[in-house]
Amino acid sequence: MSTRDHIVRGFKATLVARAIYMLSSALLMFVLARYLLDPDGYGALYWAIGILAVVQLFADLGLGKSAARYISEYNETDPGQIPHLLRSTVAFKLVIIGIVSVLLLVFYERIAVRLGDPSAAPFLAAGVIYIVANSFNVFAQISFQGFNELEYSAAIQAISGLFRLVFAVAFVLAGFGALGALFGYVVGYAIAAAVGLAILYERFYRRYEPADEYESGLSRRLLEYSVPLTATRSANVVDKQIDTVLVGVFLTPAAVAFYTLGKQITDFVLAPAESLGFTISPNFGEQKASGKLEQARRIYETSLTHTMLVYVPAATGLVIVADPFITMVFGGDYAGAVPVLQILAGFVVLQAITNLTSDSLDYLGRARARAIAKGGTAAANFGLNLVLIPTMGVIGAAIATVLTHSVYVAVNLYIVHVELSLRVARLARSMVLIGTITGGMAVAVLLVTPMISSVPMLFGAIALGTVTWAVLAVASGLVDVRDVRSVLG
Structure with missing residues (x-):
């Protein structure tokens, strides 16, 4: 199978699974926000999840990504080392998770008090099992990425999303409120982790005949490479979660709900870019190892152009329809999320590029440089949040x-x-053309936006924008209908 065919197959599987995951997330977001929880309850749930994401950093470090990087490398050069890699990674994870879990169990009440909300203590106590379940759920997905077997990663992600939806809604309906929703997350992640680890053991660990000896220094390199990855992941969590935590510290649970809702909608929009980045990144490691950098460049440039062709217009459309979308779909109680979503539309474009690029840099061996950049901007983000949220x-x-x-x-x-x-220069010309297409689409949507008075009309306006974009994209030559048919076929 050619590299292109392998990428297309992996992208299809990842996109379908990501679609299932994001659809289940969207349904969960809609049901909880619209029917089951008020803004205070919704904000309390996701404030706790934001805190647990920070704690999860210390439980995961960068071990999963580091293992995936060396799995990708040794799968090409010395497969007999892979069983040793998997064993040592799991052993390291168990030790670290055990330490973090015990500390959280001892100090959860004090953490809640220090953050200004003692009522969050039960969420943090439940967070002990949340962290364990989610850690191994993510580890299984990343390990399959290292093997470049993205169908398995996709399946585990879909499983976690579906069962999280089912159990979160069930527990809230049973009368357990926002805390019940958190336990729904735990059950969904635990089921996905169990399935993922079982597949990892049966289909991959047992596939390889272990080398007689664990390569000298490989375990040390595994830990060393996890350091910059830990720094990068820490910075990612600061970017993605610490702002939510700080909104809860300085403002109200309802404000957390508005901010969280805006970010969740952007996550839903970003699903295809995340799928593409997850799919193509292992290929960079393989091609660098075999000296095929020209092919890697073509893959990246094509992916970047197509990603921007989708996300620059999508972000523009999001700004235009944010007001009717929020108030009609989630209700007037969440109108405070409208300006948040409009500002975060710019983040959609930026994060689409990041999703395409970040994992690829890890597989190119540039994790340290990316970690430095991420650490610096995360620190700046933290500082700006401290200044801008109160003001x-x-x-x-x-x-x-x-x-x-x-x-x-x-x-x-x-x-x-x-x-x-x-x-x-070639990329710049493509960006200018994408800007022109976006302008045409924006004019079409702006003309009908004043007439939006119902949900069907809202989605009609979105459909008009989509059709206008598609026609202009094909007419510009940036999209070849034959290539689209080939990929979909």
Whole structure:
């Protein structure tokens, strides 16, 4: 199978699974926000999840990503080392998770008090099992990525999303409120982790005949490479979660709900870019190992152009229809999320580039450089949040996110350019053309937006924008209908 066919197959599987995961997430978001929880309850749930995401950093470190990097490398050069890699990674994870879990169990009440909300203590206590379940759920997905067997990663992600939806809704309906929703998350992640680890053991660990000896120094390199990955992941969590935590500290649970809702909608929009980035990144490691950097460059440039062709118009459309979308779909109680979503539309474009680029840099061996950039911009994001949230409210957190992520994306693109010698002039011409297409689409949507008075009319306006974009994209030559049919076929 050619590299292109392998990428297309992996992208299809990942996109379908990501679609299932995001659809289940969207349904969960809709049901909880619209029918089951008020803004205070919704905010309390996701504030607790934000806190647990920070704690999860210390339980995961960068071991999963580090293992995936060496699995990808040794799968090509010395497969007999892979069983040793998997064993040592799991052993390291068990020790670290055990330490973090015990500390959280001892100090959860004090953490809740220090953060200004003692009522969050039960959520943090339940967080002990949340962290364990989610850690191994993510580890299984990343390990399959290292093997470049993305169908399995996709399946585990879909399983976690479906069971999380079912059990979260069931527990809330049973009368357990926001805490019940958190336990629904735990059950969904635990089922996905169990299935993932079983497949990892049966289909991969047992596939390889272990080498007589564990390569000298490989275990040490596994830990060493996890350090920059830990720094990068820490910075990612600061970017994605610490702002939510700080909104809860400085403002109200309802403000957390507005901010969380805006970010969840952007996550839903970003699903295809995340799927593509997850799919293509292992190929960079393989091609660098075999000296095929020209092919890697073509893959990245094509992926970047097509990603921007989708996300620049999508973000523009999001700004235009944010008001009727939020108020009609989730209710007037969540109108405070409208300006948050409009500002975060800029983040959609930036994060689409990040999703395409970040994992690829890890597989190109540039995790340390990316970690430095991410750490610097995450620290700036934290500082801006401390300044802007108290002075500007919830939109201050959104502004801080967009400003600092712009810098991070610029650095990422520069590193990719250094590694792959991107054809900048060619990319610039494509971006100008994409801007023109976006302008045409925006005019069409703006003309009908004043007439939106119901949900069907809202989705009619979105459909009009989509059709206008598709026609212009094909007419410009950026989209070849035959290629689309080939991929879908």
